[in-house]
Amino acid sequence: MTRPFRFGVVAPFGTDLPTWLAQVRRIADSGYSTLLMPDFPRLQPAPGPTLATAAALTDLRVGTWVYACPLRPAWMTAWEAHSLSELTGGRFELGIGTGRPGIEEELREKGMPAVPPNERLVRVRETVQALRDLDGPGRHTPVAMAVRGPKARALAAEVADTVTFVQVPDEPRGEVTRLARDFHAVRDVELALHVSVVGDRVAPFMAPPDTDPAALRAVDSLAILPADPAAAAEEIQRRREEIGFSYIVFGADFADTLAPVVAELAGR
Template sequence: MDEHARAFRFGVVGESIRSGAELTATARRAEELGYATLTLRDHFVRDPFGDQLAPMVALASAAAVTSTLRLGTMVLANDYRHPVLLAKEAATLDHLSGGRFELGIGAGWLRTEYEAAGMPFDAAGTRVGRLEESLRILRSLLSGETTSFAGDHYRVDGLTVFPRPERCPPLVVGAGSARMLGIAGRHADTVGILPRALPEGAISDEITERLPDTIARKADLVREAAGDRDVELSMMVTPRFGADPRAAAARVAVTRGWGASSTDLVLDMPSQFVGPPEHIAEQMTERRERYGFTYYQVPDSAMEEFAPVVALLAGRTRQA
């Protein structure tokens, strides 16, 4: 598929959900508003996103109260679960949801969370190597194959998964570094382009990680690694609405600590969408042509305000 002709879709990240009632209300409302997915984060410490429900269990509950909404993880830390056990949970959740599950997974990055749980926070190269092996195992098991694998980190001997999915649930990988982008391009169905993770266990807040040339380079790395595979490009964004795009961009620049002098940079950042809904829809259409992004996720706090953009763009291809 020509990536620039791919239809737009939109998701909600339910990061402020703290109860079962909030979960079901958010899932139903997201479906009602035309969002394609509800995703949940994977953290068991309060910072930086607040308390979170366990994603796989919570998504099963969300599946029970919706019929078309897809359910996903944004994203699981690979080190928290063995891939064989994760494949079993993913296959079960995909079955319970009628094939609506999307498995998002990353290498793990939050050092303080590892330390709080007494888990070793290995060097980035080790964590990333484990993730690549895990992706190979997950793809094989969730495709219904009898799986044997011998790597540096995992060994699997003749396993299958039940219930067998009718098709492998889409694998989603968030990536910011060159190696991770390559792995994502080779193994994922959807790649979330991120700022790079830092060795000390945080996500970079450098403005350079968000500039057009950097994002274009990262998208190109994914495409080069994917070869002939059709890979969807995704990004999580927090839109800033307002009648005047420049004024909204200035507020973003100041809030993020980049200073008002960075307003023009914010206006051109692929991850920043500012102004009224019609202007944001135009920005997304232009950036699909420039970078190939067609799947955007917004925090649940922005779900209602962003809904007019969903109404303008969801399901629209370039030819529409």
């Protein structure tokens, strides 16, 4: 089934409050579907209150992109997700994953126990189950999972509403295409594409700062889009037609540049 396009923006709080609020309003006015927050403790305000503020200011959907499950007990993440779903009138989406590279060192710095990789998926499952219990029969908070390995993909096939595939640096298009097609053969869910580079610019919080745009172009990576809006729109349509990606997530630095793309494609 061909899903209509929707577009999300990862908009970390990296400036003063008035500047960030003005950015949120522009994102809403440009037709984006969802405002998303990364999970980087100490580098920005906590996602929960920040997203609640954005939801009160606009009619945007809001979500995490994505909670790192080792940073919180499962019940705490579920409670916060359910609370945001209630407070936004059902406009919250829980994005969750097993943790970015280097999460073990981050946990040690915070005095927290390391969560072994084999236990992280257990925590993701526990989080989603606790969220479903809190939601009850009257609410369904959407869950987006960032996945890579076969065990993560299998869990996402059971519990996720949206799936994005974690891309390794300089990964060619063909490998991610294979992952997407194999996943869709198991379950037809919304596929999201994490775009961290547009033209020669790398989005903060979405890719390492030493990411080489030229190397991404050389392997025809799905993590990059052209800076020209017309070319970007054509490429996004190609990616839905050939692979199935219908939910495209950009960094906030690109929101204004790609606003014409959103105006042309959102909802189509």
